[in-house]
Structures are given as structure tokens and as C-alpha cells.
Amino acid sequence: MNLKDFRYLLAVAEYGHFGRAAQACGVSQPTLSVQLRKLEEQLGLTLFERDRKTVVPTGACARLIGHVRTAVAEVDAILAAARDLCDPLAGSLRLGIIPTLAPYLLPLVFAPLREALPTLLVEPWEDQTLTLLERLRSHELDAALLATDVDEPEFASLPLFAEPFLAALPPEHPLAAREVVAEAELARDVLVLADGHCLRDQTLAACGQSGALGGTLRAASLSTLLSMVAAGYGTTLIPGLAAGTAQDMGIVLRPLKERTGRTVRLVWRSSFPRRAAAEAVGKVIGDRLRGFAEAARI
Amino acid sequence: MNLKDFRYLLAVAEYGHFGRAAQACGVSQPTLSVQLRKLEEQLGLTLFERDRKTVVPTGACARLIGHVRTAVAEVDAILAAARDLCDPLAGSLRLGIIPTLAPYLLPLVFAPLREALPTLLVEPWEDQTLTLLERLRSHELDAALLATDVDEPEFASLPLFAEPFLAALPPEHPLAAREVVAEAELARDVLVLADGHCLRDQTLAACGQSGALGGTLRAASLSTLLSMVAAGYGTTLIPGLAAGTAQDMGIVLRPLKERTGRTVRLVWRSSFPRRAAAEAVGKVIGDRLRGFAEAARI
DNA sequence: CTGTCCTGATAGCCAGCGCCTATCACGCCG
DNA sequence: CGGCGTGATAGGCGCTGGCTATCAGGACAG
Numbered sequence: 001m002n003l004k005d006f007r008y009l010l011a012v013a014e015y016g017h018f019g020r021a022a023q024a025c026g027v028s029q030p031t032l033s034v035q036l037r038k039l040e041e042q043l044g045l046t047l048f049e050r051d052r053k054t055v056v057p058t059g060a061c062a063r064l065i066g067h068v069r070t071a072v073a074e075v076d077a078i079l080a081a082a083r084d085l086c087d088p089l090a091g092s093l094r095l096g097i098i099p100t101l102a103p104y105l106l107p108l109v110f111a112p113l114r115e116a117l118p119t120l121l122v123e124p125w126e127d128q129t130l131t132l133l134e135r136l137r138s139h140e141l142d143a144a145l146l147a148t149d150v151d152e153p154e155f156a157s158l159p160l161f162a163e164p165f166l167a168a169l170p171p172e173h174p175l176a177a178r179e180v181v182a183e184a185e186l187a188r189d190v191l192v193l194a195d196g197h198c199l200r201d202q203t204l205a206a207c208g209q210s211g212a213l214g215g216t217l218r219a220a221s222l223s224t225l226l227s228m229v230a231a232g233y234g235t236t237l238i239p240g241l242a243a244g245t246a247q248d249m250g251i252v253l254r255p256l257k258e259r260t261g262r263t264v265r266l267v268w269r270s271s272f273p274r275r276a277a278a279e280a281v282g283k284v285i286g287d288r289l290r291g292f293a294e295a296a297r298i
Numbered sequence: 299m300n301l302k303d304f305r306y307l308l309a310v311a312e313y314g315h316f317g318r319a320a321q322a323c324g325v326s327q328p329t330l331s332v333q334l335r336k337l338e339e340q341l342g343l344t345l346f347e348r349d350r351k352t353v354v355p356t357g358a359c360a361r362l363i364g365h366v367r368t369a370v371a372e373v374d375a376i377l378a379a380a381r382d383l384c385d386p387l388a389g390s391l392r393l394g395i396i397p398t399l400a401p402y403l404l405p406l407v408f409a410p411l412r413e414a415l416p417t418l419l420v421e422p423w424e425d426q427t428l429t430l431l432e433r434l435r436s437h438e439l440d441a442a443l444l445a446t447d448v449d450e451p452e453f454a455s456l457p458l459f460a461e462p463f464l465a466a467l468p469p470e471h472p473l474a475a476r477e478v479v480a481e482a483e484l485a486r487d488v489l490v491l492a493d494g495h496c497l498r499d500q501t502l503a504a505c506g507q508s509g510a511l512g513g514t515l516r517a518a519s520l521s522t523l524l525s526m527v528a529a530g531y532g533t534t535l536i537p538g539l540a541a542g543t544a545q546d547m548g549i550v551l552r553p554l555k556e557r558t559g560r561t562v563r564l565v566w567r568s569s570f571p572r573r574a575a576a577e578a579v580g581k582v583i584g585d586r587l588r589g590f591a592e593a594a595r596i
Numbered sequence: 597c598t599g600t601c602c603t604g605a606t607a608g609c610c611a612g613c614g615c616c617t618a619t620c621a622c623g624c625c626g
Numbered sequence: 627c628g629g630c631g632t633g634a635t636a637g638g639c640g641c642t643g644g645c646t647a648t649c650a651g652g653a654c655a656g
Binding site for chain 4: 030031
């Protein structure tokens with residue numbers, strides 16, 4: 001039972017003539033004759049009454065032909081839709097982003113993305129690293145922007161840009177008078193984010209164990225953390241992209257002695273079939289943020 | 299571009315597993331793998347993301363699959379219509395039946411159906427009303443036996459027979475001494491089925507709000523419900539065809555004062571091409587059960 | 597009456613492909 | 627590390643859809 005047979009049927013019904021129908025279908029007349037007879041045998045009924053001079057559809061054929069037209073049209077719709085969908089850089093890309101990156105990176109890259117990839121709809125989704133990886137695994141996301149290494153063979157990744165950390169200090173803090181701050185000097189009064197934020201772990205790794213305040217007050221978001229620093233609760237490390245926001249809040253920023261930072265990576269499932277779309281998005285973001293490490297060194 | 303490829307696609311999408319899909323299609327797993335890959339090449343896009351352990355449809359596939367389902371259903375409609383045109387009473391009829399009817403009605407009508415319509419293969423499928431209507435819509439069923447009105451123009455229906463309800467009482471229940479029970483008298487301790495069963499709604503409509511037990515214990519099946527009544531948990535209404543089963547469990551049955559009952563109807567899509575087959579099945583069932591209202595009045 | 601033209605049907609052949617079995621590659625698990 | 631389960635691959639076979647060449651029969655012109 002071949003789709004072509006249905007097209008043949010429609011052609012013969014339209015032209016009432018085997019030869020012209022065959023021409024319209026791009027096959028020879030015998031081919032069409034044979035295939036139509038086979039179709040009739042498979043369906044168990046006569047479709048056309050051949051009258052030595054004319055070809056007339058039978059009543060049974062007339063009742064079927066509406067369904068046949070619908071079926072063929074539906075298949076054509078499938079092919080047309082497939083043609084539209086076959087561009088890997090079209091459609092939507094569900095993109096996970098960690099919370100310490102999303103509000104500072106997205107405003108910078110939305111416009112370049114729309115310009116470079118006008119047919120690709122990037123749908124951002126904000127969550128912590130582990131949740132993002134889980135959603136990648138379960139196909140709820142297509143790719144994710146992380147600031148940690150991902151070694152599992154299940155995933156592929158592409159480094160996009162280096163983002164330096166900066167020391168964030170209340171204006172009246174003793175270290176605010178310095179040009180450069182050493183990471184270890186912040187250990188005494190560093191504040192950190194809540195569990196699950198990769199920035200928390202990276203801050204603790206760079207500055208050593210947190211003081212008493214850091215142990216009890218754990219900010220749920222980077223925004224909250226900045227408020228706490230601005231209010232003089234303590235110091236912290238912030239990612240370079242948040243520098244503008246921090247300065248607007250009156251926080252003093254200083255470069256770090258050991259130039260601690262993080263690398264932002266795009267991650268996707270190794271088996272993700274639209275790798276091209278992911279890489280294109282990664283390239284646009286990388287191009288926009290390349291050289292950011294130097295620019296952000298205040 | 300073969301129709302079979304589309305069926306393969308649907309099977310893989312349904313099972314998420316090449317082996318089982320192949321089994322369902324009646325072909326070997328390599329056949330299905332190769333054909334699907336060819337289809338992917340012809341369409342120019344990846345339909346499934348193979349992940350060593352799982353098979354997940356891509357976004358493109360998800361967008362196409364509706365069209366594919368429609369196309370395949372339409373072709374099936376062509377084949378069914380052709381069968382109907384050469385012998386309307388041949389072939390198979392996929393018949394949905396609600397759970398409170400199936401186990402009691404089917405044993406009564408299978409033999410008459412085989413005798414009256416030897417060329418028609420009735421394939422029963424048990425589910426709740428809403429699910430059956432959904433499966434009718436999606437062409438997974440040809441017709442369904444329901445106990446509710448169906449007013450949508452999408453469907454046509456044929457009333458088959460009236461089935462009276464009976465009061466089902468534990469032997470020691472006070473009302474068991476009566477000849478006739480009024481529906482409202484059961485309100486105090488009536489038990490009902492789980493959500494989704496039409497019998498539940500009909501029982502509540504006839505007897506009023508359920509008591510405390512009815513609110514918490516909702517039987518998943520009529521069989522369970524009968525066990526609960528037999529154990530003295532409360533009373534209920536049962537459809538007449540279940541009378542024999544109930545009595546075998548030691549339940550006392552009494553006719554209802556207002557002769558509440560339900561009408562069993564056969565429902566099919568208005569566009570169903572084998573309306574003749576549906577009506578023939580309806581006639582056989584109706585003939586077998588006609589006059590049941592009186593006979594079942596214990 | 598006969599030759600020609602037009603129609604669809606038939607015959608014979610070939611290539612493509614759908615399907616099979618057997619096997620591989622790879623990850624998981626005991 | 628070996629067995630199991632997954633999907634992919636390889637090789638072979640038979641069906642069948644396609645072609646060209648031809649047939650069969652009516653229409654029509656000469």
C-alpha cells in the first residue's frame with residue numbers, strides 16, 4: 001500500500017485519462033495502469049469503469065476520493081512542515097542559565113542573538129546547576145549556560161568566555177582603600193550565597209572558610225547578597241558581569257590579587273541532534289563577551 | 299516515501315523503544331531502525347534522539363507527529379471505507395465499553411454477535427466514558443457503549459436498552475426487610491465509585507450527597523464496591539446487569555421506588571465510514587437486551 | 597475495406613528497496 | 627569481567643514498481 005497509488009488515483013480521477021494522468025504523475029502509462037489495478041485488488045473493489053473511450057469513477061471511488069484527497073494533502077503537509085523544520089538554526093532552543101549569570105548576561109546577548117539567529121527562538125530558563133543538568137537529562141532543556149566543568153560523557157560543552165571575580169566591599173571597609181585585594185584577606189568576613197549556587201562554592205574555595213556571619217546568613221540570590229554587602233554586613237566575591245549593578249548600589253569593587261574567576265560554558269546532551277544550533281548560540285555569546293576579562297578589570 | 303514509515307514513526311514515538319515498536323509493527327528491529335533513518339534523511343531532520351538507553355522524540359518530531367497521526371488515521375479510514383464498500387459487515391470493529399457494563403454485558407452478547415455477524419470481529423476495549431470518547435476522536439476506537447447522553451455533533455448515537463438500577467444492601471441492613479427502597483433513603487450510607495465513573499455521578503444524583511464513608515472510600519471498580527457492600531460498609535446502587543454477581547456475593551437487592559436507571563447507548567463518530575457495521579452491532583445487542591428492564595426487576 | 601491512430605492492457609525485464617538474519621558496538625549490572 | 631539489552635550495521639534475498647515493447651480493439655479517414 002503505497003502513497004503513490006493514491007496520487008495515481010487522484011490523477012486518473014482528475015483527468016479521466018490514463019495517459020495524461022501518467023504524464024502528470026511523471027510515470028509511464030503502463031505503470032499507472034498496473035498500479036491502479038493492484039490498488040483495486042487490494043481494496044477489493046472497482047475504482048474506475050473503463051469504457052473503451054472514457055474513464056469514469058465508480059460510486060465506490062466517489063465515496064473514497066474525499067478521504068484520499070485528505071490523506072494525500074496531509075502527507076504533503078508533513079513534507080512541507082519538514083522542509084520548514086529542517087533548518088537546524090530555526091525553531092526554539094530551551095536554554096538553562098544559572099541565577100548568578102542570567103540577569104547580567106541575558107540583557108547583553110538577547111539583541112545579538114536575535115540579529116545573528118533571527119529564526120531561532122531562545123527560551124531562557126533559570127535554575128541552579130544541578131537542576132539544569134537534571135532538566136538537560138530529561139530533555140526539558142536543550143542546552144545550559146554553566147560556570148562549572150562538566151566531565152560526564154553524557155554531555156558535551158563549549159567554553160564561551162572567562163569571567164573574573166571581583167572583591168565587593170562596603171565603602172567604609174578597611175580593604176576599600178587598597179588597589180588590589182588578595183582573596184585570602186576576605187576570609188574573615190566573606191558572605192556567601194545559599195547552598196546549590198556554584199558561586200558559593202567558588203567563593204569559599206578562593207577565600208577559605210567563611211566567618212560567623214557567612215555561616216548563618218546565606219543569601220538566596222546574588223541581588224540579596226549585594227544588598228547585604230552594601231549595608232556593611234561583610235564582603236564577598238562577585239562575577240564581573242554584575243559589576244555595574246554592584247557599583248550602582250554603592251559597593252566598592254577591587255580586582256583580586258590571584259585573578260580568580262570562572263569560565264562560562266555552554267553544555268548540551270552529547271546526543272542532542274541540533275548541536276549546530278547550540279554551537280551557533282555559543283558563538284554569538286562568546287563573540288559578544290570575548291575580551292570581557294580585561295574590560296571588567298576595574 | 300512509504301506509509302509504513304509513518305506507522306513506524308508513530309510506533310517508536312509511542313513505545314520509546316525500537317524493539318517493542320518493531321514487535322508492534324510486526325517487523326524486525328533492524329528493519330525499523332533502517333527505515334526510520336531513511337525517513338529522517340528524506341525529511342532532512344532528526345526525528346528521535348537516541349540516547350543509548352532512551353529514545354526521545356525531537357521537537358521537530360513533536361510538531362510533525364500530529365500531522366502523521368492524522369495522515370495515518372485518514373489512510374486507515376480509506377481502508378476501512380473500502381472494506382465497508384465491498385462488505386459493510388466484514389472486518390473488525392473496535393468497541394469501547396465502560397467498566398460498569400463490560401463484565402456483565404459482554405458474556406451475554408458475544409455469542410449472538412458471532413452468530414448474527416460472523417464476518418465482523420468485535421474487539422472490546424474497557425475504559426471510562428471520557429477516555430472512550432477521546433479514543434473515538436483519535437480513531438483508536440470505532441464505537442463505544444456508554445450510559446450517558448452524547449450531544450456533540452461530532453458523534454452519532456443509538457439507544458440500545460434501558461438498564462434499571464437496583465438498591466444493593468448488606469443482608470443485615472434495616473432497609474433489607476423492605477420490598478421497595480426509595481432512592482433518597484440510601485443517602486445516609488451510600489457508597490460510590492471513584493471519580494470518572496458515570497455510575498458514580500448517577501448514583502449521587504439519584505440518592506443525594508453521600509455520607510462520611512462515601513466521601514473517603516471510593517471504590518476503583520464495581521467489583522470492589524460490591525465487596526464493600528457485602529462486608530456491610532454501606533449501600534449503593536448497582537446496574538441491573540450486575541444483579542447476578544451481586545446476589546452471588548450475598549448482597550440483598552431491592553427495586554427502587556422511582557425506578558431510576560440508565561440507558562445504554564452505542565456511540566460512534568459521525569464521520570465513521572462503517573456506520574452500517576456499528577448499527578448492526580447495536581441492533582444485535584439491543585435485541586438481546588430488549589425487555590431487560592422488566593426481567594431484571596427482581 | 598483497410599490502414600492508421602488512439603485508447604488501455606499485457607509481457608518481460610531490471611533496479612531498487614524493504615525485509616530478513618547475523619553480528620557489532622556500547623553501556624549497564626551483578 | 628561476563629552476560630544482558632540496546633540500537634546500528636552488514637550482507638543477502640525476493641518482491642515489486644518502474645521501464646520499453648507490444649497487443650487488442652474501437653474510431654475514423656481514405
